[in-house]
Amino acid sequence: MPTVTRPAGPVPAGRRTGSTAPAVPTTTAPTETPMSTTTAVPARAARRRRASGPTLAYVRLELLRTVRNPRAVLLTVMVPILMLLVFSGGTDAHDKKQLLASMAAYGAIGGGLFATGPRLTAERVSGWLRQLRATPLSPTAAILGKGAAGLLLALISSFVVGAVGRFGGTGITTGEWLELCVALTLCATVTTALGLLVGASFRSPETAQGATMLSYLGLSALGGLWVPPDQFPSWLQDVAHVLPTYHVGEVARAITTGGTVGAGHCAIIAAWAAVLGVAATVAWRRGTTVR
């Protein structure tokens, strides 16, 4: 006895409302709720208006969750400060400012990574993102919410580490401190994009966590955020000069030492952000395409 059987017969007349509205393409219940005044033409506009509400609500919760995540905050705020204290043995004011800049950069790029990659993987694997896709929240908003969280964590990190520089022994000015916050938050778009890519790419939260840690430490060390890159052997310097972290470090050091931020550094950072952003977009598209 193959295939289907009864061609789903007439609907039980049960509690069906006799005079259901005519064959107008039904949007929402024609009764109740002021929301349902949408008719064919303005429906799209109404939908767009409505769509921004869900996105805001989602982003708000994501930001709240980021601040409540002890591990991410610890890694991106406490660790840079700790390293700042450990390494700040020297007396040279210029060196101290450079070290502060590197550590602030180190914290900020970590913010972009830790708020996104491992958490997105966990939520993807657990089915939470799938549950969100069954709601009116746009799938893009679900991913961008994490991006916003990455930038927020970068901002928090550079703000706190910068405050240590402002009020501690380093002696940067308030202007430099705030400039550092803005610049590093913008720079963190690179690692945020990388984190979004990681979030789409791994099968388990553990491997995503490992990949995040590895790229964090690798990019920081090779980009010269721990040891000044001019102390590298020359072949390693060539490697460093390709990495975005080197240029983020250069931007931060220029700010704290009163130099000029080179446009070349900014261009390379922006290029990295664009490439990783496109890669992340492609990865998420592929991962969430409805088959």
Place this chain on the structure above:
Amino acid sequence: MTDSPDPAMLLDLRGVTQRYGTTTVLHGIDLRVAPGEAVALLGPNGAGKSTAVSVLLGLARPASGTARVCGRTPADAVAAGCVGAMLQDAGLPDNTRVGQLVSLFAALYPAPMDPRRALELADAADLWDRSSNALSGGQAQRVRLALALVADPQLLVLDEPTAAMDPQVRRTFWDALRGQIGGDRGLLFATHHLDEAQAVADRVVVLAGGRIVADGTPAEVAARAGGTLLRVRTEAVAAELLALPGVRAAVDEPDGRAALTCDDSDRALRALLQAFPDAREIEVRPAGLEDAFLTMAAEGWAPAGDAARS
């Protein structure tokens, strides 16, 4: 199955076939929910219930067939908030509180219910301030149920909503939900509890092996699901045994025995021993729902009248 979908239906699946790789999990199913109707999608694990739910939510695109929800494509209906769903096995995110999650979902829909009311309906009112990391499996499931309820949509879709509840709580839940859904709203819920389907649904659709094997009122389906199961080893094949009095359905089982679903097992057994003296290894027990699914899958759905053979 090329007739155009009915825009008055809250859900209208027609001839939906779905494959994963080379495995076909849905074989051209038709499934409808009218306004005001509560439909139970009943079937054993692996029957294709969750796949059907994925299709109607636009999370999977059928290999063939059409799906319309509230007169739109599934993706549009989801985006417009006409349909709200509880999926099976979706985790909750960490570092958040239950109340925040339910409030988030309320903010995602155009006409939500009060978040506290949704938690109350899901028997999880006490979890409002609880951290999402600190929930037991059953609590997490009730919270996910609240996430679907808070949407208060035109069509509510629940995939095994009461799996984490004990029977007493389950009954209160359905009582409360019945009060909530009336009017023009529709409910589709997947379950493998026949009693639940009977108590709540206006119509029960039985899915087995990716096919709709029964579609009728709860009473009709329950009548087919009841009876006694008689297993026997004999040279006769199922088709011959089906002719015995009191036998409603007969299937050849992989172990070489035949399984007979009987309305009157006493009569069937007497006739069996007389007609087939080689009959041995006889086992008689009340038919469970799983058995009913198997026989329904084997014989296919025929209107209740034709099915009665005794």
